[in-house]
Amino acid sequence: MAPRWSRNAVAALAAPFLLALLAGCAGDYPQSTLNPLGDFARIVDGVFRTTLFWATVVFVLVEGALLYVVLKFRGRPDDPQPKQIHGNTTAEIIWTAIPALVLAMIAVPTVRAIFRTYRAPDTANPLEVEVIGHQWWWEFRYPEYGVTTANELHVPVGRTVTLRMTAGDVLHSFWVPQFAAKRDVFPGRQTTMWFTAEKPGDYPAQCAEFCGIQHGRMAFRVVADEPAAFDAHMTMLRASGGAPPAAATASADGLRSASVGASVALDTVAADTAKAALPPEDPAVAAGRQLYLAKGCLGCHSTDATKPMGIGPNLAGIGSRSYIGAGSWKNTDDALVRWVQNPQAMKEGVLMPNLQLTEAEARSIVAYLRTLK
Numbered sequence: 001m002a003p004r005w006s007r008n009a010v011a012a013l014a015a016p017f018l019l020a021l022l023a024g025c026a027g028d029y030p031q032s033t034l035n036p037l038g039d040f041a042r043i044v045d046g047v048f049r050t051t052l053f054w055a056t057v058v059f060v061l062v063e064g065a066l067l068y069v070v071l072k073f074r075g076r077p078d079d080p081q082p083k084q085i086h087g088n089t090t091a092e093i094i095w096t097a098i099p100a101l102v103l104a105m106i107a108v109p110t111v112r113a114i115f116r117t118y119r120a121p122d123t124a125n126p127l128e129v130e131v132i133g134h135q136w137w138w139e140f141r142y143p144e145y146g147v148t149t150a151n152e153l154h155v156p157v158g159r160t161v162t163l164r165m166t167a168g169d170v171l172h173s174f175w176v177p178q179f180a181a182k183r184d185v186f187p188g189r190q191t192t193m194w195f196t197a198e199k200p201g202d203y204p205a206q207c208a209e210f211c212g213i214q215h216g217r218m219a220f221r222v223v224a225d226e227p228a229a230f231d232a233h234m235t236m237l238r239a240s241g242g243a244p245p246a247a248a249t250a251s252a253d254g255l256r257s258a259s260v261g262a263s264v265a266l267d268t269v270a271a272d273t274a275k276a277a278l279p280p281e282d283p284a285v286a287a288g289r290q291l292y293l294a295k296g297c298l299g300c301h302s303t304d305a306t307k308p309m310g311i312g313p314n315l316a317g318i319g320s321r322s323y324i325g326a327g328s329w330k331n332t333d334d335a336l337v338r339w340v341q342n343p344q345a346m347k348e349g350v351l352m353p354n355l356q357l358t359e360a361e362a363r364s365i366v367a368y369l370r371t372l373k
Contacts, residue, residue, distance in 0.1 A: 030204050031177045038179040040117055040195040047113045051106050058102060120194035123160045131165040133172035133185045135211060136218035137313050137326040147237040147305040150313030151220045151326050155197050156230040163193045173209035176222050182208045197224035213349050219327030237305035240316035288368030295355050303372055319373030337362045
């Protein structure tokens with residue numbers, strides 16, 4: 001039978017390797033920073049890997065030396081008193097110089113990365129987005145396109161995005177793990193960040209600074225679109241202002257060019273033609289639209305991305321968003337009905353009140369919201 005100390009030694013040596021094996025079995029989680037998909041994220045990842053490398057070197061050398069000394073020079077009952085090295089100048093210089101060198105190897109790339117990430121690269125035609133953090137949702141404004149949306153940041157693949165960020169109430173922190181590092185967002189002060197998405201997809205993001213009881217439900221999505229899909233999304237948001245469809249506009253323009261003299265009459269005919277070109281509205285959608293106005297929803301939630309107003313998220317495009325409640329629930333009809341009926345039951349502390357809607361009224365409003373896409 002092997003001595004007891006041998007079994008314990010084998011177990012002690014095996015434990016770290018088993019832990020490393022378990023770490024290797026980790027899943028590919030969507031909010032992992034270990035799979036950078038942009039130049040900003042790759043710079044930060046480089047700092048992480050540099051630090052990890054030197055930390056590993058130090059760990060292996062120190063623990064290796066410790067194990068060697070413990071096993072080689074373990075004490076025995078008849079051993080003499082070892083030589084004391086307290087005050088040894090040479091030893092103190094060595095164990096001061098080596099850590100300083102290691103810190104320098106970490107500090108130099110870190111400082112370089114700080115300067116590289118705080119200054120956006122000089123690229124042609126960057127996309128500027130204004131970001132406003134609220135309790136507990138995100139507002140995104142696109143000055144170039146004149147539209148505002150909420151909780152879903154669409155960006156074009158391959159085009160640098162510059163974010164100018166502030167907060168409407170308390171301190172928040174903007175974090176897109178696969179594209180960028182964290183950046184604090186302050187009331188009354190602007191901070192900036194940039195990134196370039198390299199791969200189309202839908203990426204989860206999160207507020208990373210405690211900002212109240214619903215901080216954990218202050219998520220958002222970054223949707224990286226191909227340039228054509230991004231332009232189509234911006235066009236959809238601009239059309240939320242009520243512009244008639246292309247077919248109706250073309251028909252009206254034809255009538256206008258045929259009779260140049262009667263401008264007032266033509267305006268009336270053009271409006272009637274545009275209205276007639278629209279498909280008949282579903283009764284549930286019409287009822288939902290009326291309820292949306294009658295219950296005062298428009299006072300807080302604009303449905304026109306070109307005219308941001310109200311204290312709540314802009315709902316232009318809500319019908320095609322992936323999530324509701326700032327990234328908290330899948331955008332299904334049932335989830336949206338529950339939210340419209342009683343938002344406090346789903347996300348306690350939000351400003352939206354319970355309007356005491358019946359389920360039928362809530363479903364009518366949801367039918368209307370589904371058309372906003």
